[in-house]
Amino acid sequence: ESTADLVGKHIVITAGGTREPLDPVRFLGNRSSGKQGVALAEAALARGASVTLIAANLEVAAPASVELRLVGTALELEAAVTEAAAGADAVIMAAAVADYRPLLVQDDKIKKDDTGDTLLLELTRNPDILAGLAQAHRPGQVLIGFAAETETDPVRLVALGRAKMARKGCDFLVVNRVGWAEGFASDRNAITVLDHAGDIVCEASGTKLSVAGRILDLII
Numbered sequence: 461e462s463t464a465d466l467v468g469k470h471i472v473i474t475a476g477g478t479r480e481p482l483d484p485v486r487f488l489g490n491r492s493s494g495k496q497g498v499a500l501a502e503a504a505l506a507r508g509a510s511v512t513l514i515a516a517n518l519e520v521a522a523p524a525s526v527e528l529r530l531v532g533t534a535l536e537l538e539a540a541v542t543e544a545a546a547g548a549d550a551v552i553m554a555a556a557v558a559d560y561r562p563l564l565v566q567d568d569k570i571k572k573d574d575t576g577d578t579l580l581l582e583l584t585r586n587p588d589i590l591a592g593l594a595q596a597h598r599p600g601q602v603l604i605g606f607a608a609e610t611e612t613d614p615v616r617l618v619a620l621g622r623a624k625m626a627r628k629g630c631d632f633l634v635v636n637r638v639g640w641a642e643g644f645a646s647d648r649n650a651i652t653v654l655d656h657a658g659d660i661v662c663e664a665s666g667t668k669l670s671v672a673g674r675i676l677d678l679i680i
């Protein structure tokens with residue numbers, strides 16, 4: 461299936477997971493592999509789009525023909541995606557962005573001799589990048605967010621997605637379950653997509669590439 465229905469379209473995709481430094485050797489991170497974001501990039505390229513991939517610590521290789529921007533932290537991702545989004549037809553925020561970062565980044569490695577048996581870390585909120593993009597949203601630009609949740613009950617999972625949509629204000633929200641063995645490291649995914657009003661517009665499961673195709677269909 462290589463319909464060229466995205467020829468002439470510029471799609472910005474964020475993928476992977478941010479890492480928020482504590483000191484020169486340590487960070488707070490998450491288990492996002494970047495596989496779903498990379499699958500979206502591959503599917504969009506195959507349909508003729510030009511793709512900017514904003515990659516945060518990917519565990520998989522980025523496709524060769526994307527315009528690749530490497531970022532580490534949420535603040536770096538925010539700067540890169542805000543700049544790239546200005547001329548984009550669609551922005552897909554598949555990256556797992558840290559909600560908090562360490563308030564102070566130590567210049568030297570934190571030593572356990574100085575901290576003792578317990579260590580309290582003070583964190584500060586990161587900006588909500590997706591909500592910010594939604595506020596700056598141009599007519600005609602499609603903005604897609606993700607919601608990775610550990611909720612196992614499907615009804616409550618969708619309810620969490622609806623509440624998140626109300627906070628984020630994007631056009632579509634891709635809700636997927638994650639857990640110790642689901643979501644992140646896997647080559648497969650199961651998604652429920654909500655539109656701006658919170659109605660279910662797509663349910664799909666399969667390989668991350670096939671799920672990516674269903675998400676791109678919504679942009680069309």
Ligand code: C5P
Pocket residue numbers: 534553554555556557558559586587588589590591604605606607608
């Ligand atoms: O609030 P939560 O992290 O669950 O929202 C997930 C969605 O919001 C994802 O699309 C993610 O890329 C985006 N996000 C963001 N800025 C943050 C946290 C998440 O844009 N600080």
